[in-house]
Amino acid sequence: MTSYTLDHPTLGHIEYRDRKRYLWLSSLFMPLFPMLGIGLFFVTGSQWALAVPLVFSYGVIPFLDYALGSDTNNPPEEIVPQLEEDRYYRVLTWLTVPMHFIVLIAIAWFVGTQSLTVWSVLALAITAGSYSGLGINTAHELGHKKPLFERVLARIVLAVPAYGHFCIEHNRGHHKDVATPEDPASSRMGESIYAFALREIPGAFRRGWAVERERLARLGLPVWSPRNEILQSYALSAVLQGALIVAFGWIMLPFLLVHNIWAWFQLTSANYIEHYGLLRQKEANGRYERCQPHHSWNANYIFSNIVLFHLERHSDHHANPTRRYQSLRNFDDIPELPNGYYGMYLLAYVPWLWYRVMDRRLLALPHIRGDLSKVNIAPDKREAILARHGQVAGVTA
Amino acid sequence: MACFRCPGCGYTYDESQGDAHEGYPPGTPFEDLPEDFVCPDCAVREKGDFERARE
Numbered sequence: 001m002t003s004y005t006l007d008h009p010t011l012g013h014i015e016y017r018d019r020k021r022y023l024w025l026s027s028l029f030m031p032l033f034p035m036l037g038i039g040l041f042f043v044t045g046s047q048w049a050l051a052v053p054l055v056f057s058y059g060v061i062p063f064l065d066y067a068l069g070s071d072t073n074n075p076p077e078e079i080v081p082q083l084e085e086d087r088y089y090r091v092l093t094w095l096t097v098p099m100h101f102i103v104l105i106a107i108a109w110f111v112g113t114q115s116l117t118v119w120s121v122l123a124l125a126i127t128a129g130s131y132s133g134l135g136i137n138t139a140h141e142l143g144h145k146k147p148l149f150e151r152v153l154a155r156i157v158l159a160v161p162a163y164g165h166f167c168i169e170h171n172r173g174h175h176k177d178v179a180t181p182e183d184p185a186s187s188r189m190g191e192s193i194y195a196f197a198l199r200e201i202p203g204a205f206r207r208g209w210a211v212e213r214e215r216l217a218r219l220g221l222p223v224w225s226p227r228n229e230i231l232q233s234y235a236l237s238a239v240l241q242g243a244l245i246v247a248f249g250w251i252m253l254p255f256l257l258v259h260n261i262w263a264w265f266q267l268t269s270a271n272y273i274e275h276y277g278l279l280r281q282k283e284a285n286g287r288y289e290r291c292q293p294h295h296s297w298n299a300n301y302i303f304s305n306i307v308l309f310h311l312e313r314h315s316d317h318h319a320n321p322t323r324r325y326q327s328l329r330n331f332d333d334i335p336e337l338p339n340g341y342y343g344m345y346l347l348a349y350v351p352w353l354w355y356r357v358m359d360r361r362l363l364a365l366p367h368i369r370g371d372l373s374k375v376n377i378a379p380d381k382r383e384a385i386l387a388r389h390g391q392v393a394g395v396t397a
Numbered sequence: 398m399a400c401f402r403c404p405g406c407g408y409t410y411d412e413s414q415g416d417a418h419e420g421y422p423p424g425t426p427f428e429d430l431p432e433d434f435v436c437p438d439c440a441v442r443e444k445g446d447f448e449r450a451r452e
Contacts, residue, residue, distance in 0.1 A: 146408075146438055175440040218420025291441060321439045322406045 004082040016079045018326065020071075021088070023306045027325075028092050030307040031099040031134050033057075034127050038110050047120045053127045062343030065301035071330065080327045089326040090150070093141050093309065097153050100135035100160040104128055104259070105244070111255050112248025121251070125258035132161040132259060133266025134308075141309045143167030144321050155233045159240055161263035164233025169208025174271075175321055179278045179295040180288055181376060189277035189362060190381030192351035197268045269345040273297060273337065274314050277362040279376040291318045294367050297335045304340030312341055335365055363389060400450040401427045406439035409450055 002021065006014045033053050040049035075083055083089070107128040111121055135157050143154030143166070151167070158164045170185070177183035184203025187196045212230050213223040221227055245252040278295045280288040293315035299305075305312050313328040315335075320328075337344050338357065348354050368374045370389070377385055398413040410430075415421040419437050421430065427447070434444040 146406075172435065172440050176435055215418075215420055220420075287443075318441070320405070321441060 002086065002088075004079045006078055006082070008078055011078065014076055014078055016075055018075065018083065019073050020306060020326075024089065024092055024309075024326065026306045027309045028096050028099065031096065031103050031131050031138075034103055034107055034124075034131055037127065038106065047117060050120050050123050050127070054123065054130065057130055057342050058346055061304055061307070062339050062346065064303040065299075065340035065343055068301070068303050070300045071302040071305055074329050075327055077329070080323070080329075083327045084324050086326070089324060090145075093138065093150075093325070094153060096138045097142075097157045100132060100138065100157055101240070103131055104160055104240075108244045108248055108252060108255065112244075112251055121255060122258065125255045126262050128255075129161075129259040129262025130266060132263040135160045136163055136166055136263065136267045137270075137308055137311055139163075139167060140170065140311070141325055144171060145324070146322060155229055156236060158233045159236035161267075162234070162237040162241065162260045163264060163267070164237065165205055165208030165212075165230045166267070168211050168230060169204045171321070172211045173204070173207040175291075175318065178291055178318060179275050179280045179376065181279075183275075185271045186275040186278070186376065187272045188376045188378040188381075189359060190355070190385050191378040193269065193272045193348040193354070194351070195378070196272050197265060200268050200271055201264055266345075269348060270311070270341060272348050273341065273344045275376075276358055277375050277377070278335065279374055281374065293319060293331055293334045294365065297337050298330070299337040299340045299344065300330045301340040304342060308341065312337075333366065335361075359389075398424070399427065401447040402450040403436040403439060403442045404446055404448055405442040406436060408436050408438040410447070 002018070004016045004018075008014055033056060037050045037052040040052055041047065043049075107124055111124055116124075139154040139158045142150045142157070145151065154167050155164065158166055174183060174185040177186070179186050181188070184200050184207065187193070187200075191199075208230060209223075212228055216223055216225055216228060219227070224231070226232070241252075241256050244256065274297055275295065276297060278297070280291060280295055283289055296314040296318050298314050299312035301312065309325040310328045311317075311325075313330055315331060316323065316328045338361070339347070347357060362368065362375065363370050363372075372386060372389060398411070400412070401410045402408070410416060410421075410427055412426055413423060415423040415425045416437060427444075430444060432444060436442045436447075
């Protein structure tokens with residue numbers, strides 16, 4: 001196994017082996033998991049087999065997160081530059097890009113050529129959307145990197161979920177405004193995931209479009225330009241999804257509609273749980289304090305992290321957005337979710353249960369300790385939340 | 398012409414080069430960048446955070 005060493009002037013000899021090195025292949029092959037459902041269908045002849053990938057995502061992964069627990073592997077900060085330079089890791093992210101195309105085309109072929117019940121088509125559209133939503137995670141990892149090649153790959157893979165504005169809006173919008181009331185991609189205490197989706201999806205689109213329009217204006221170009229990077233990705237989506245309709249018929253219209261919405265909703269789900277209720281304070285100069293580790297919720301569970309390119313080590317990601325997945329570190333005393341992302345998505349889909357679990361956890365955070373002035377609260381729920389959790393000194397409406 | 402470096406991710410704005418992708422032509426002084434300029438690579442450091450790297 002590759003070993004990284006460093007003779008540090010004050011810390012002495014440092015040696016580090018990445019025990020997760022080959023486990024990262026899970027993130028590469030995870031997008032192909034729906035193929036197992038199709039394979040099992042051909043073996044068993046039962047359409048129930050098509051539900052296996054969804055059961056895996058929403059049942060098996062949360063259980064494995066619970067059973068296998070936390071990940072103690074943490075690269076020393078001094079070793080991070082060497083880990084970053086190891087090309088093995090980045091090649092895995094590059095190879096993940098075609099996986100998302102393969103699986104969408106394969107499921108579309110299956111839907112277009114087999115005689116299926118409406119429920120099976122719906123399950124397959126949700127499955128495809130769920131795994132194309134994973135494509136946004138792949139684009140997230142690639143789109144934060146500096147090399148143009150990786151940013152272009154991000155634009156390409158975003159064509160699968162038809163969400164070409166994501167990288168621009170996320171990098172230049174969400175990372176700047178995270179954990180503030182101004183951010184459409186940071187959820188507020190008391191805001192259900194469904195209310196959040198209606199604010200986040202259009203808000204993110206508007207912000208991404210505005211950022212790209214400003215960049216093009218500086219270049220003296222109109223927003224409807226071939227150099228508009230959002231439109232480039234959308235064009236590829238139109239070609240891909242148009243070709244699926246031509247190849248497999250009108251059944252693709254409802255299939256792709258559900259697929260796209262569910263893929264977008266996967267990003268909504270991630271955004272919802274990543275910063276729920278967390279709030280950066282305003283400084284005397286009117287600017288928000290810099291994003292701190294306690295402004296993100298983390299999930300340091302080994303299993304869901306190795307299938308999500310470490311997305312769940314979210315505090316380090318916001319502190320160092322260009323840092324590669326293999327180098328992200330866990331820290332003690334940061335907001336921690338009680339299960340991995342997939343388990344938390346399920347919880348979020350049942351708002352009353354989400355509030356019951358998360359509101360208490362949010363208010364107990366060491367930097368909040370019940371002080372509601374340090375919480376990002378949904379304006380329409382403010383009165384009810386103040387009434388329920390009590391006015392704390394310093395709280396203003 | 399000076400260079401200004403993002404203390405977070407190391408992105409360097411070289412005044413003599415500008416930043417073609419972002420729409421700042423060669424020779425654009427750092428001080429002429431918009432006040433809401435954020436690091437084009439990491440977006441978590443703002444104009445006022447940048448450090449002068451070298452002349």
